[in-house]
Amino acid sequence: MESGQTLPLPADWRDFFALTKPRVMTLVIFTGICGLLAAPGTIHPVIAFTAILCIAVGAGGAAALNQWWEADLDAGMKRTAARPVPAGRMDRTSARDFGFALSGGSVFTMGLGVGWLAAAILAFSIFYYAWIYTVWLKPRTPQNIVIGGGAGAFPPLIGWIAVTGDITLMPVLLFLIIFMWTPPHFWALALFVQIDYAKVGIPMMPVVAGERSTRHQIAAYAVALLPVTLAPWWIGGAGVIYGVTALVLGLVFAALSIKVGLRVSVPSDGMKPEKQLFKFSILYLFVLFGMLVIDRLATVQGWQ
Template sequence: MKHATTLPLPADWRDFFALTKPRVMTLVIFTGLCGMLAAPGTIHPVLAFTAILCIAVGAGGSAALNQWWEADLDRGMKRTRNRPLPAGRMDRESARDFGFALAGASVMVMGVAIGWLAAAILAFSIFYYAWIYTVWLKPRTPQNIVIGGGAGAFPPLIGWVAVTGHITLMPVLLFLIIFFWTPPHFWALALYVQTDYAKVGIPMMPVVAGERSTRRQILIYAVLLLPLAVAPALIGGTGRIYGLSALVLSLAFLALAVRVGLRQSVPGDTMKPEKRLFAFSILYLFALFAMLVVDRFATLQGWQA
């Protein structure tokens, strides 16, 4: 007697939403919005909303393509095995098509509504994350997150260009801040989930170079981040409010990085300093870019000389 084949139920909207990595998207949207609000000039609110929507949709598309490509790897990692693809709630083709649709639509709408320079940067950021980082760098080099950090650094640059239509030193500095923030942020996480990466063969820095080297490089990047974070005030791109805030926040970030960089882990270590650095690094970036907007508003109101 033949048994009827039970087909899996189609994925619902929550699974498609999960493909976009909404937590990561929150940071992408925020930094893109801050880049837009801090830029000199004005943009119509409808166009501003459109630009931010395109940044968010483009980031969601690249995240979906990342999960489509890494479905087998995600299945082997505790941190990611409940995502829609490894959990079996969605077929890979649906994730792939969804990712390409979001990516293509975001670039086209950005180009038509905002401008083709902003659209070109958005398109390159999607390609950077979905191909350069996911396909090429991540499985091949422990420097994957360093070079790949550029993918998450584009939103404030895109937001700035959406308003001004051109690239200057100021948005490049915003790009570099996120670029140099990414390694200590992500390696702090990698230190306490390194067994997951080792199990699936991803050459993250703690797996390949060891904890000592990773800790040292976290500290190096935190040191380099401090002058970069303050640089917008030094070149006159912002006022004192941002400059002082960036200095205080970056010194706090560096203090936590010193604790991580100079300590030795022991068997059974809960790695609390690493978890604190990872948690603070998210708060750091939100606060830093928020102060960028506060500073711009204060300047427009004449509160800063």
């Protein structure tokens, strides 16, 4: 080492925590809890805690594997350059090993403590995000978010299975809600960070198909999402509290998406409508799934 050079500081616990994408994990944990609490039946609190912990740790492991694989791409994008691996605070091998340890540990613990069906779905969700989306879809097709959206849709399904031990139509609908929500949510973000994706050659929809096509697809998915969110009410899996909430939220989400979809040219407003849609989409999912739990509680208590 030449005089005057210093070695980078070793990674600490904050860097390992950052690998788990904690902001994304918040939504994963919340929808997993909602799936668990909305499911019919009862579950021991310790088993319930174990299930949610495994969902969170598994998601964190998949996120670490994503950052291990995409370290070079992350280094080229302003939005992700400060992550532990591209910033030089952690070597790629450590990120990889951490990701595999979290992933394997979460699946094994889920199987032993909760059930092997839930563990199998958790394992597939990790594989879906870390391999199908990260390695295969993302660098190859602008449909990466559409198909890859399934990766973030598994938590409520897993939470439901943890209670019931089987897969029925209702948890599948919860999966489909997040699956359909993901494209308008993520493409709204992609519209105002598309320069980053273009710079590193990631074929996100705005980069490949252009802004106009992306805007139209955002509106189309938001409109198509509305009947999917109402389906739990229609089949009797949720009551009027959830149904009315889904209708109101869906109409607002669709209106904001159509506003973005109809913009032919974007004035110098910093893409304010697109940013509004992105922020609302996060609130939308939290409130929708939260009301699903409240609806279930109201039904159990005989309030509806």
